[in-house]
Amino acid sequence: MPRAIVLTNPTSGKGRGARMRDEALPRFHGAGWRTTALTGRDADETLDLARVAAAEEPDALVVCGGDGMVNLGLQAVAGTDVPLGILPAGTGNDFARYFDLPLRDGAAAAVRILEGTARTVDLARVGDRYFGGVLAAGFDAVVNERANRMRWPRGQMRYNLATVAELRVFRPLRYLLDLDGTEHELEAMLVAVGNGPSFGGGLRIAHGAELDDGLLDVVLIKPVGRMELIRTFPKLFDGSHVTHPQYEHHRVRRVTVASAGIVGYADGERFGPLPLTVECVPGAVRVIA
Numbered sequence: 001m002p003r004a005i006v007l008t009n010p011t012s013g014k015g016r017g018a019r020m021r022d023e024a025l026p027r028f029h030g031a032g033w034r035t036t037a038l039t040g041r042d043a044d045e046t047l048d049l050a051r052v053a054a055a056e057e058p059d060a061l062v063v064c065g066g067d068g069m070v071n072l073g074l075q076a077v078a079g080t081d082v083p084l085g086i087l088p089a090g091t092g093n094d095f096a097r098y099f100d101l102p103l104r105d106g107a108a109a110a111v112r113i114l115e116g117t118a119r120t121v122d123l124a125r126v127g128d129r130y131f132g133g134v135l136a137a138g139f140d141a142v143v144n145e146r147a148n149r150m151r152w153p154r155g156q157m158r159y160n161l162a163t164v165a166e167l168r169v170f171r172p173l174r175y176l177l178d179l180d181g182t183e184h185e186l187e188a189m190l191v192a193v194g195n196g197p198s199f200g201g202g203l204r205i206a207h208g209a210e211l212d213d214g215l216l217d218v219v220l221i222k223p224v225g226r227m228e229l230i231r232t233f234p235k236l237f238d239g240s241h242v243t244h245p246q247y248e249h250h251r252v253r254r255v256t257v258a259s260a261g262i263v264g265y266a267d268g269e270r271f272g273p274l275p276l277t278v279e280c281v282p283g284a285v286r287v288i289a
């Protein structure tokens, strides 16, 4: 009898996680699977549970949550043969979007896991920590840091207010990049390193990035005025910003991003202050898609 260990982030998608897990489990049982459902008290405990779960070599380690939860699952299955299943219960779900998984529907997502096949895909690695989607360090990171300092309001509105506040004062940043051994000094609004194409809920900043090409897509948004930034922003949803004259793009195996006082966020999680070196790890995980 196949076995799935299902790890849920109850805080994901404003509490959607537990509901999606409860929709999904009967589908597994109906298909003759045995399940073990686990929930950590916080992200650290969840990561410990995920590592122990992967060591048990189940037929699938299933994470129920958003990109942060997927990120925890990736740390646990990277370098193992355990396939990762995803019940996308988050707000952004960018990793799940890449595989066209059904969002916010536990039963449909469970069926995709039960009927899907495992695809071997690349991860990006920073030190000993992996990410599946996009690491961004620039305007968006400054907005995140501002939002984290705010006590009110909550949720998406906090990010909207932080974005508006930052737009008023933001100036292009100086970066030093090392792209596969070649150094570049430049000014930019944002530097993004894409293993996958999108972040922030379908913003295709690294449009065209593929999870199985053994390469990272480094995207530079060179200096643009405030109004131009606002005008260009909606183009991120379909990737049409790539034709903008201030957009620059490189495909590399390894990149170091440095800029004073800037923090890098990947898969929506804080990865720490720059400089950060990101390396592509080809074929690091199997994802059921």
Ligand SMILES: Nc1ncnc2c1ncn2[C@@H]1O[C@H](COP(=O)(O)OP(=O)(O)OP(=O)(O)O)[C@@H](O)[C@H]1O
Residues within 6 Å of the ligand: 008, 009, 010, 011, 012, 013, 014, 039, 040, 041, 042, 043, 046, 065, 066, 067, 068, 069, 070, 089, 090, 091, 092, 093, 094, 267, 268, 269
């Ligand atoms: N018990 C827990 N297990 C896992 N993560 C938890 C837990 N409690 C709090 N968290 C935190 O929840 C945060 C958000 O999780 P997640 O990404 O799964 O959902 P989301 O933010 O709604 O979705 P998305 O990242 O796709 O927008 C993570 O940063 C993680 O640290």
